[in-house]
Amino acid sequence: MSLSDFFFPIDLKKILPKNGYYTSHLGSKIETFSDAFPDLEQGVDLAIIGVQEDRNAINNPGCALGPDYVREKLYLLNEGGYNTKIADLGNIKQGETVTDTYFALKTVINELIKKDILPIIIGGGQDLTYAQYLAYESLEQKVDLVIIDPRFDLDDDDYPETIETTSASYLQKIFLHEPNYLFNYSNLGYQTYYTSQDSLRVMEKLYFDTHRLGELSGQVAVTEPIIRNANMLSFDMGAVRSSDAMGNINAGPNGFYGEEACQICRYAGINDKLTSIGFYEFNPAYDSNGQTAMLLAQMIWCFIDGFYNRKKDFPLNPKSQYLIYKTSLKHDDHELVFVKSKKSDRWWMQVPYPTGGSLNERFHLVPCRYDDYTTAVSGEMPDLWWRTYQKLV
Numbered sequence: 001m002s003l004s005d006f007f008f009p010i011d012l013k014k015i016l017p018k019n020g021y022y023t024s025h026l027g028s029k030i031e032t033f034s035d036a037f038p039d040l041e042q043g044v045d046l047a048i049i050g051v052q053e054d055r056n057a058i059n060n061p062g063c064a065l066g067p068d069y070v071r072e073k074l075y076l077l078n079e080g081g082y083n084t085k086i087a088d089l090g091n092i093k094q095g096e097t098v099t100d101t102y103f104a105l106k107t108v109i110n111e112l113i114k115k116d117i118l119p120i121i122i123g124g125g126q127d128l129t130y131a132q133y134l135a136y137e138s139l140e141q142k143v144d145l146v147i148i149d150p151r152f153d154l155d156d157d158d159y160p161e162t163i164e165t166t167s168a169s170y171l172q173k174i175f176l177h178e179p180n181y182l183f184n185y186s187n188l189g190y191q192t193y194y195t196s197q198d199s200l201r202v203m204e205k206l207y208f209d210t211h212r213l214g215e216l217s218g219q220v221a222v223t224e225p226i227i228r229n230a231n232m233l234s235f236d237m238g239a240v241r242s243s244d245a246m247g248n249i250n251a252g253p254n255g256f257y258g259e260e261a262c263q264i265c266r267y268a269g270i271n272d273k274l275t276s277i278g279f280y281e282f283n284p285a286y287d288s289n290g291q292t293a294m295l296l297a298q299m300i301w302c303f304i305d306g307f308y309n310r311k312k313d314f315p316l317n318p319k320s321q322y323l324i325y326k327t328s329l330k331h332d333d334h335e336l337v338f339v340k341s342k343k344s345d346r347w348w349m350q351v352p353y354p355t356g357g358s359l360n361e362r363f364h365l366v367p368c369r370y371d372d373y374t375t376a377v378s379g380e381m382p383d384l385w386w387r388t389y390q391k392l393v
Contacts, residue, residue: 009090010090045117051105052064053094053128063281071122074301080305143182143231143232146227146230149189154175207390216260224267227267228271230268231275235264248282262298266306269308270306279299279300312343323339325338330379336382338350366388
């Protein structure tokens with residue numbers, strides 16, 4: 001089966017401006033599936049995928065129509081100072097069942113990653129994150145997942161095995177999936193009044209990273225090392241405040257500002273480790289003036305800009321491009337080792353595997369901030385080191 005079998009072509013008449021595109025517009029640069037399916041063997045770096053599926057999007061019917069509205073805005077943005085190699089593969093329409101749509105999306109993402117092409121998914125409901133995650137199952141690698149969302153999307157049902165995969169419960173499905181290849185989950189921007197204390201205790205017990213909106217407001221740079229650790233990222237547009245992005249019925253008065261959302265997406269783009277990103281829950285029915293579609297287009301543009309400005313300093317090779325810093329803790333002979341890239345000034349922390357924990361490596365490398373290094377210099381154990389070590393045990 002060819003990948004083209006999963007897609008329907010884009011109707012350019014719906015999104016093409018009257019006077020066409022300027023030569024600088026992305027619309028004239030992106031190879032679009034309108035007639036012939038793009039040739040993915042010709043050096044494509046990024047692939048845009050629309051998914052017209054909203055049957056399990058809780059309280060947000062109509063978000064299946066989002067992809068073409070975003071394309072209309074995205075294609076009018078100018079290419080940055082680099083030569084983009086982007087293909088737009090068209091839309092995956094609803095299967096006979098939601099499971100059929102999940103299968104199609106999972107298969108497409110899996111094949112693109114194998115071809116070293118990074119998929120940019122435009123949904124659709126955020127339950128599609130589950131299909132995005134399933135794409136990694138056959139790749140035989142642990143997955144670090146980052147989700148930007150004001151809620152955890154964990155169902156509190158007493159019988160989790162009976163929970164349907166929806167935009168409000170897909171995370172539970174990921175946590176319970178067998179085989180389990182999830183190494184770490186991080187949430188950015190959760191809001192406490194939407195979050196049960198039981199859910200917070202679950203996150204703490206599993207040593208997952210959760211960061212309240214109040215921690216990140218006005219200092220979004222704190223998110224960079226968290227995002228740098230991700231293999232895949234899922235962005236719920238409900239994480240952006242309704243005044244900046246009203247195109248989501250679940251959006252609230254609080255959330256990230258539009259420019260903060262764009263900065264987060266650029267951090268995702270420059271992450272050498274990231275292999276897929278999804279944007280979900282945009283609903284054009286509530287986007288009266290196209291503002292949310294434009295913001296999402298700009299977020300994708302910032303991601304593309306970050307991608308073409310990757311420093312390629314992970315994995316850490318050659319070693320001559322890095323500085324090694326060693327510190328000792330108070331009342332402890334244990335030594336903490338930090339690595340700093342000369343290219344980007346970014347930091348990593350070495351966390352040793354427990355005895356017998358890994359046959360091939362002596363330590364796990366986790367992105368960190370300069371603040372973690374200064375904490376260690378003062379003789380204290382950084383919380384990030386401890387939580388990572390507990391996951392390695």
